[in-house]
Amino acid sequence: MKFDLLSTDINSKARAGEITTDHGKIETPIFMPVGTIATVKGVHQKELKEEINPDIILGNTYHLYLKPKTEILRKAGGIHKFMNWDRNILTDSGGYQVYSLSANRKIKEEGVKFKSHIDGSYHFFTPENVMEIQRTIGADIIMAFDECTPYPCDYRYAKKSMHMTHRWLDRCIKHFEKTPPLYGYEQSLFPIVQGSTYKDLRRQSAEYIANAGAVGNAIGGLSVGEPAEEMYAMTEVVTEILPEDKPRYLMGVGTPINILENIALGVDMFDCVMPTRNGRNGMLFTAHGTINIKNKKWEDDFSAIDDMAITWVDTEYSKAYLRHLFTVNEMLGRQIATIHNLGFYLWLVREARKHILAGDFRVWKDMMVKQMDKRL
Template identity: 50%
Template sequence: MPALTFELIKKDPGSAARLGSLTTTHGRIETPIFMPVGTQATVKAMTPEELVEVGSQIILANTYHLYLRPGHELIGRLGGLHRFMHWNGPILTDSGGFQVFSLGELRKISEEGVKFRSHIDGSTHFISPEVSIAIQEALGSDIAMVFDECPPYPAEYSYVKTSLELTTRWARRCKEAHRREDQALFGIVQGGMHPELRRESALQLQEIGFDGYALGGLSVGEEKGLMHEMMQACSGILPEDRPRYIMGIGAPEDLIEGIHAGFDMFDCVMPTRNARNGALFTGTGRINIKSAVFAEDTGPIDPECGCYVCRNYSRAYLRHLYRSQEILASRLNTWHNLHFYLKLMEEARGAIAQGRFVEFRREFYAKRGLTPLV
């Protein structure tokens, strides 16, 4: 059995949106799908059972953070990431490339890899493509990502092209180092905000050959319209018979645009991080639960939401929990936001199945008083 199979079930007649089924060692995933982020082997404030209840099919964990603490070798000795965190479904591990990029002056990039200082204690470490793969194999994720360099925005064209070429060489080394037959490996398309470089990167990665292809280097400071343009520019150059993943984008409208452009998988900390900061998602836009206007509001977060939180708790109570700094505030807010995201994906899948995604997208924007940027 291959580590991953992908079935393209239906294409939307009016857009590039597609309905698919992705099968991994630990189960089947209906796409398009959003992956809650469990950076340190936990989706903050949620138990695995609660993640299942809100509709999670696959979660993401981070190579960089788990390498530093508690250590990939320890997790491997304890039976791998699934057993360690009590999650029986599929897991995707980020390669750590974006986190290393985020370290700024704490890291130095060379042909061999990246030397960096830990953000935890300042200790010095080195991650190469081979080390990144070794870490992910020890973690035992269902889907591993190649180690890449994420260029900043803005950046000179020459720098982005050199970075792209380095990412391709690293991707080839990752493919050569990868040994686990029960773990899929995805390539990452780079190229900044230059469609011609994105095309070059995608073609180079396809020559190497991967189980799926991701679009990296977005949501790094560029304008929304440019982000959406890159999605549109890149979808047509990726193989149709492989899953397509946009890394690290998370605003609901970005997910809708990603689906519209033909992508299948998404992840971001936005629903969980926003929840801990009191920002809650609804069908008509975000609300700030700490606002005084909710002090005596007996209604749910979203009258159209059927999640556990909206069925049982008022805005007034959630505001009280947040202002009192109660732990329950983070739990309930996170529960609602993840339910909202995963329900949005379910509704998008239903619209594609019915051949009405273009109408669904139009209704999504109309409810929020917005119009698409591209």
């Protein structure tokens, strides 16, 4: 993997860059649609490629390990062939999912024993077998196995967990280096900064991760319920330390405003279920604010969903029609809202890139944040 830093905004730390892998180029900053189980919910691959057009999408090791199971992915020739996706894929290691199973898992130095949410069977993840699982899945970028701490988190626990994450990283790197890729293209391993919302722990973790010398680095544990101000403060601490010549990935974040503010702090890559999950529940993100399409006010509004026309659905359907689809629980409504939201998120990061390259990102960002912070 190669990363070229093309430009940095003069009034912020926002960066425009380009990641190159064996599956093509990724222009940064980038938002990665979440395809947890080898599909972005509600979107055909044709629509994903032609309308939303992301350079990279995200899958999840925990979910893919349970279904369809790694032996199926191996027989298919890896996740790209399995889901017919010829662009980049990143897999999260499953650390966040293990965190979310707090009532059904046990963490110890060797790894994590957890209970499947599907059938109640027990499984054990270690840094070593998570590397093997991700080799078998075959994503271009894979994540080190870490522990994602909750918010709020006791300082002593956060510190203990951070050090264990660092030890797990050493084991991940060692095992990654002795297990070759399976499908004829290279894979890259990103370590993850932890440390909860404690600045000294975040600094310590960022220094450890920076010293690991990986081709890219991630920031974890900042989408678990902490206030946005805490998120921004921790991101700023970490981006001051992580190397400038490596891409920086903030995991699980977030709202359109969160994304713009973190771009301004020097983050390059994002993922979040928000555009798809909120879309399925009738919330539309736009450049002028958010729309709850289920609201009665849209019942007889026959204007386009979004006159910016970022994707074809925006002008093909009216707000009144989309509201009708939600009120009668028609699947098409959820699909339309999902396509719109994903299209908007990709438009947003690409506009941010344009303004970074043009040198006026800060002014544009402040204007967009003010506009988007409205309920329509």
